[in-house]
Amino acid sequence: MPVRDYGIWKGFPAHYELEDRFEDPKSPHLSLYYHDNNAKMPQFDRDYRHKHKGNPPNKQKPREIPGLFRAAINIKSTGKESRLAYWVNHNIVEHPIAKKLSNLDFGFHPIEELTDFDGKGLDFIRGNLFTTQSGRVLPHDIPGTNNDIIDVLEPEVKKAIHHKATIYLFGSMFNTRNGIHNVHMNQGNIPRFVKDDGVFQDGGLLIEYDDHWTGVFLAFASQAAHTDDHNGHAFAKHLVTWADVLPKEIIENSVAIKEALINPRGRDDRSAKEKEFVTLENLTNHRVALASWRFHNAAGQVQALPHNAALDSRAMKRFEMSNCPLSNNGDTITLLNEEGLRVDGVSYGARQGATEGRPIVFAH
Template sequence: MAILYGVLRGRPDRFKREDNASTPHLQIRVLEDGGQPWRIAVNVQSNTGSHVAFWVVDPLVGHPVLASLEGRSQGFTTLAANAGGALDYVKAPLFDLALGRVLPPTGAASADDLQDLLSLFLEQCKAAGGEIFAFGAKFEQNLHKPIDMEFGNTDGLHGIHDIHMNQGNVGQHAGDNGVFHDGGLILKFPDRLMGLFLAFQSQRVPTDAAGNAATGALAIEQILGGGGPTLPPPLVSTIYIERALINPSGADPGLETVVLGNLAATSQTLSHWRLLDKNGRATPIDATLAPGASLIVALDGRGVQLGNNGGNLILQDDTNAQVDVVTYTAEDAGSDNRYVRFRR
């Protein structure tokens, strides 16, 4: 996915609706403290005319990306593709995909569409003296749009778009797929963080290691209960990531461990399975778990490493399909010589 991905930090200033465009956006103007304006273009409808799915997480807590926000400079910062700073709805989840909702892009009343909802939260953030962290792709060419001149973005390059999930696309948009390149808005209020996340209903989950729709993936529209006949839910593995010793006493290599659990009432054999960390390092797993038992996977330092600044862990089966995923924070890693139970 050849985009200049990163995060824009600034203060929300004003917003402009698009109610008549074929692919409408909510246009958001943000300012750096020095006065530099930026434009954030947020899709509120797909180019096929379907409604955009959205998730509101308030408060947003317990995710490794949050610890990196305070140290970000104002303006745009490029991000590495990992759980320490970038967003990935599938490989480092911030919310339950099944809890999404949809609203039309525009409506006749004052509080009946997606632009109304987003504007409400942005106005609240502005009134509280808050900040916005917008994740997405930086403008790389000047398209000479009138909205840029209106917002003071005179070179057309001070802006960001793709403020939505950027994986699980099929058809003409499959080339946009990637990992740890998802967009979204995080609003910083004086007392909390709020997450606003968006996706097109045609996008599919789960995704594979490249961000493409995995075999058997469902469209988000189907997960949310729309899109024709009800489909059976995807099979859920009985093997899951239970807990980990992230910060053992002494040198970490060889002492860190991850514990897998077996929910089945039968033995489960894991052959050619593996764990992946936020940097893509892998630890192979070949073992059999007794009914209801746990398996301690020792990390020798050559594969998976549990960073003290937080991260994620992905469990893959012998086809490299994602079986389970968890995230942990720097606060979790601060538990010295104690196992951390992962949040669900």
């Protein structure tokens, strides 16, 4: 198997450190510290690495924390295409691999020693671990919220630590045997890393909670989305990468206008107890920040959304329209993002607007 010392490490997450664009702009990592002592949490210094937080990397200061193992998780590629592809499967418990993992003892297990696995680890292409089109291609660290790999990966790690979950790390054990790396896709590589190609040897992080499992999977955007079944190499003549396959950040079809209360009961002015509102629905599997988004009506009036407005995955939320009145005689409602681009738009007629106290529901 091209990736050396590949296997599965079962343990408990204890701490994490992130390298942002200031600490390491070239080859940053998320260091997930863990232990495999089922009896108790080892003692360790949580501030061991904090002294240089926010500064360029200190080569004299080791990334390891005494008393813990470290999973070195790449959060940026060193190549020209530096972005990562990211998938999360909150229903990985339905995959056959979950049952096999739950039976493992704590510690590191070389894949060839696990009879239940037949020498096969994870495979992003052949293993049906996630729905391909649910993935995102994200940069390492840029200003804003929910728009880079740190924004989406950190909450999963925090949650695992907070809930004292059990983790299963797929990858290569360090030569020093005090941690694991290659916790990402290990096939379809660019020529520089083609020696690491192989099938059923991808890295990943699976998290077991009391009531559910979550799978977190990372690949480099430059890696091939289709590889040879025998050696895991990319098809050079017909190269298709994750950057090519995964959907771009689509503006439309991300947030929808679900319903609108056009004609509240009572007086039709600012003193009315019941206010006009529009309900937005997040159609994506990730959180969407709505800062600087706004509504427009047909008259050109504008209702800005609150600066801290956001929608969690698949969530809905109401927003009052105090500065953008909606006509009972028919109107249009347009939702624009922070760049002024149309995200969604609906219209209704006088008959719908005449109904008092009942929101109009818009089909999408």
